[in-house]
Amino acid sequence: MWFTDRRDAGRQLAARLGAVPDAVVVGLPRGGVPVAAEVARALGAPLDICVVRKLGVPVQPELGMGAIGEGGARVLDERIRLAARVTNAQLAEVERVERAELARRSARYRGGRPPVELSGRTVVVVDDGIATGSTAKAACRIVRQRGAARVVLAVPVAPAGWRDRLRGEADELVCVAEPADFLAIGSFYADFGQTTDAEVLDALLG
Incomplete structure (x- = not known):
């Protein structure tokens, strides 16, 4: 077990990231948003979402x-x-x-609110973990389309070898844990309960 919950994962991920000047943090709803909120708080950066299915x-x-x-x-x-x-x-x-x-x-x-402007900024794309990497890949492409100057893909946990699959999608890849015995993202969290729409909105409006 590596993380107590998504907030703990976000704090550990922020510590691994260190300083990221002129950053915007983008979380993948739903589970990635609580992680991203902690990263944004630590970096003093605005928080936005990238809706991917x-x-x-x-x-x-x-x-x-x-x-x-x-x-x-x-x-x-x-x-x-x-x-x-x-x-x-x-x-x-x-x-x-x-x-x-x-x-x-x-x-x-979004509730009618415009997305945070990404043009020319460093965008930190955050999820609660990576399995196949397809959603993370789509998110990185979206923020590139929105004008990100630099893309950092940051997750608490991912399987060994994930960097080879995603290296071309982001300028930097950051991860807290890369276990060889990866089975499922939730197995590395003590609490991996489903994130609700209300929790996503609280994070975005808070």
Whole structure:
């Protein structure tokens, strides 16, 4: 066990990051936002979100075969999709459902408020951990599209070898723990309860 909860993970991650001048911290809803809020507090940086939805394998939704995000970002891992024998029709249906949820969450969390301006800034993209990396990859592409001058992908925990998969997506990769026996993100937290929409809004408005 590495982390008590997401807030503890955020504090440990902030300590690993150190100083990041002229930063904006962007959390991935929902679970990445409490982590990102602690990082933003430690850096004295504004907090924003990057709404991304995993495209889960139909028979095993926790296994991501890709991700979609705001601004039309889309990442697909053909290796996983083919191994799981997901048809084009199944993929289209998963994407249809997730695009509807993406729109709902974006409207709910932003509430008409404009996104924080990222142009020319260092953007620290934060999630509560990385499994396949598809959502993190989509998020990095989104903030690049929004004008980030430099992208730092920072997570509390990720499997060994994650840097090879994501090296080209961010200028810097930061992680607290990279266990060789990685099974699931939640196994490294004492409390990994689901983050609610209300908690996301509290973090963004607080």
